Amino acid sequence: MENVKYDVVIIGAATSGAFFAKRMAQKGYKVKVIEKLSKETLGRRLDIFHVAKMEFDRFGLPKVKKGDLEWAFEFDDNFTASPYDNYPKRNVGTIVGMHMAEYIALMNKEAMEAGAEFEYDAPFEDFIYEDGKIVGVVYGGGKELLSKVVVDCSGTASASRRKLPNDYGVENFEITPEDKFYVILRYVKFLDGKDYHHSSRGWPFYKTWIAPCADPEGAIIGIGACHSYDYAEQIYAKFEKDINLPPYELTRIEKGTTPYTRCPYSFVGDNYIVSGDAACLTKPNNGEGVTSSMVQMVIATEVLDKALKAGDTSKEALWEINVRYNEEQGADFCFTRAVLTKAVNATRDEFEYFFKKDIIFSEKFLDSVNAGPAVKMTLGDILHIAGGIISGLFTKQLSFNSLKLLIEGITLGNELKLHYLDFPSTPADYDSWVLRANELWAKVGKMK
Ligand SMILES: Cc1cc2nc3c(=O)[nH]c(=O)nc-3n(C[C@H](O)[C@H](O)[C@H](O)COP(=O)(O)OP(=O)(O)OC[C@H]3O[C@@H](n4cnc5c(N)ncnc54)[C@H](O)[C@@H]3O)c2cc1C
Known part of the structure; x- marks a missing residue:
């Protein structure tokens, strides 16, 4: 075992791991990232990924421009169209396409310059526990590292989250097919x-x-x-x-x-945080997850900084990550997930009608689900949707079954949103909160 004790050990060196590492290293902490892949193969599972241009400043991401190795293309206009290719809705904002492996290499370099250490070909294997609490990791064929906190950014594999004991406070479910x-x-x-x-x-x-x-x-x-x-x-x-x-x-x-599933209800356990795809932080409308994870990680780095300074990285001390994430993004994502899960059951002609009448597929709703924040419905919006639905029923362009599902989606979405905004402020009331959340998600079901 190395003699040094790290403040933070992060599992996974892709976008999430590199982002977390840089932010914690910039705060002066001793950070180590362990990555299963070699430096040469890291990030090669995809060629291109997109980031909205405004997100670079929002998250302090390294900027790239035409001619840079990482930059691939940019475009401005984004349209969403009906099943018969009518009623295009325009979403504003520039999108930057980048080469994933090259951009991750750049993020790794910036994190290293901030002071984080990286070890490649170094897969996480298990936790080290002391008095039932995580105090480090075993990795890379039996090597050991001690750390005050372990952060899982290992993607869909959820390498360390899956190894957690059932009662550790973070669900250890598999992200199944x-x-x-x-x-x-x-x-x-x-x-x-x-x-x-x-x-x-x-x-x-x-x-x-x-x-x-x-x-x-x-x-x-x-x-x-x-x-x-x-x-x-x-x-x-x-x-x-x-x-x-x-x-x-x-x-x-x-x-x-x-x-494409809900996040674990809690992201934190004693000396432990899960983030990125390992925490299912992807957008409910399109499955993109690079910057939606960063929303949680910005909060996590602030809370962890406070906890490390206070010398207490218990589940209780890290709990604020759950509460603030739900307030900022999580509750809204639940609303969108519930509405979309039910709305996709509509027929092709009903979709066409939704586009025509700006029901669900309005520029306002589409802009909002792309960017993340809540859909702020005015009384005018509600009356407009209600009028469109009633007229659709009378003219037989909408079936009662689809209407029923749509209302169910919006109702469940609202209930979930309110429930997540009411996330317990301490772990004490967590169990009863989970029971209600389980009931609501069971009613939402899976996407057809
Ligand atoms: C085809 C496709 C296109 C996409 N396009 C976009 C897009 O345009 N924009 C967007 O925002 N999102 C996009 N996404 C989603 C996006 O790729 C993910 O949400 C994001 O990359 C997740 O980053 P991550 O760092 O959390 O996980 P990953 O990128 O999966 O990284 C996890 C890292 O952990 C490592 N690891 C795994 N197990 C271990 C272990 N045992 N020990 C140590 N390390 C381990 C892995 O090798 C990997 O490097 C797309 C997804 C797909 C499939």
Whole structure:
């Protein structure tokens, strides 16, 4: 065992781990990151990922520009369209496409410059406990590290969270195949110059989108669906039949999964925090998780800083992370997850009607689910939606069953939101809070 005792050991050196490491190292703490992969293979599971340009300042992320190794492309206009490709809703804001491996390398470098130590080819294996509390990790073939706090940023594998004892305070569930979003990205080249894409367009009914890629003559056509890659391919085939895509030639296919399930109810145990995909912090509308995890990590670094200064990193001392995360983002994500889980049951024509009448698929709602904060519904919005629904029923463009599901989604979403905003301020009342949360999630069910 190394003699040194770290303040923080982080498992996983990708976007979440590197972000947490840099912020804690900047505060002067002794930080070590252990990563299963080699430095050369780290982050290579995906080529491109997107970040909204405004998020760079919001999270103090390293900025990249055209010509940099990490930069791939930028685009400004994002549209969301109906199943018959009508009523496009425009979302504002520039999106930056970056090469994931290169950007993670840059984040690792910045964290190292801030003082964090990184060890690659170093998989987490188990915890070290003292009096039943985590005090370090075993990794890389039996090596040991002592640490005041261990942070799991190991992605969907949830390497350390899965090893927690049942009563440690953080759920140790597996992110099962049914809890994932299966994403297939087709990198294509357009056959005709007039079709080159300078903006993105999404079709929520098919869970598909088309967006620019690094090749100015090409694009990425993506689909993300629950259940399996096969199911995603079935929907894609229907999408290609229904929507008139410009002629293209396929250059390559990339596949990956992202968590699509609720977060563990608590992110903290004694001397322990879970974050990133390991904590299912992905956006409920599209499964993206790089910056939505950072919302929790900004809070976590502030609370951990306070706890380390006070010499108390118990579950109680870290609990504030749960409360503040739910207030800032978690409660709103629950609302969106519940509404979307029910709304996807609508038929193609009903989706078309929602787009036409700005019900759920309005620019306001879409902007809000993309950015994260609450959908602030005015009385005017509610009356507008109610009027659209009533008129849809009378004209038979909406069925009673779909209406019932939609109302159920909005009602459950509101109940969940209020319940998460009422998260207990200390662990004392946690068990009864969990019982009610379990009831509500059981009613929401899984995405069809
Ligand atoms: C096809 C696709 C496209 C996506 N596009 C976007 C996008 O455009 N924008 C966006 O925000 N999100 C996107 N996402 C989601 C995004 O990729 C994830 O939410 C995000 O990368 C999660 O980061 P993370 O650091 O938490 O986990 P990961 O990136 O999974 O990193 C976890 C790290 O932990 C390491 N690790 C695992 N087990 C161990 C262990 N036992 N010991 C030590 N280390 C371990 C892994 O090797 C890995 O390096 C996409 C996902 C997919 C599948």
